[in-house]
Amino acid sequence: FHFPEDFFKVKTKYLEYLIARKEKLAYNLIRNSFHSTAQPVKIITEIIVPAIQSAHGIFDDGKIGKSELNFLEKIISNSIQIINLGNFEVDMKKNVIMISSDYRSTLFSEAASASFHADGWQVYSLGDMSSSIDVLFDLDLQKFLTKVWKSRMGIMIIVIFSSTDESMKFFVESINSIKAKSRRNLYLAVCGDMKKNSEMKADLIEEDIESVLQWSQTTFESSIL
Known part of the structure; x- marks a missing residue:
């Protein structure tokens, strides 16, 4: 080929x-x-x-x-x-957490993880997190965030993949509550094959991985200016 x-x-x-x-x-x-x-x-x-x-x-x-x-x-x-598993050079200032809010979206989040990794991002892929839908989730994620982004170097983007409005709404609300307490350079992107939910508060709402990747790269570049 x-x-x-x-x-x-x-x-x-x-x-x-x-x-x-x-x-x-x-x-x-x-x-x-x-x-x-x-x-x-x-x-x-x-x-x-x-x-x-x-x-x-x-x-x-x-x-x-x-x-x-x-x-x-x-x-x-x-x-x-x-x-x-490819050996790509990773920029420690480019951090991303991938979350799938339901089983059906898991492969899309895996695919996105590989794309970001190939593009030089430090990727933390959490897979299907639907079993974590409870009141303690934001504390749980906050704890993980503190461990993996200790230095707060560069930016951190949390990307949620979802095929259902309900589970997406839960994760978006949880992450927005973390963002509210956080300093700048923490972003939320939502990726799913749904109608754009006008009530949803996110830095990006998109349907395809490539757009999320391009937006993330642009966001990173403007954050280091």
């Missing part, structure tokens, strides 16, 4: 291997693409994210059951880790 012009071919091939449950071929394709391109983020945005959407789509259409969906999700998750 020749990148960037062959991303579409790889996307089609990867989806074909995924749906046919050809696990090894899917991993080899991602591995080869990773070693052949200077744009690892594009592997996530052009190949992995469409695959997550397709897997969820065929499940929603009743073409596959939960067992098969779980298996496909595992293949996608392992594919993401191939990028995630």
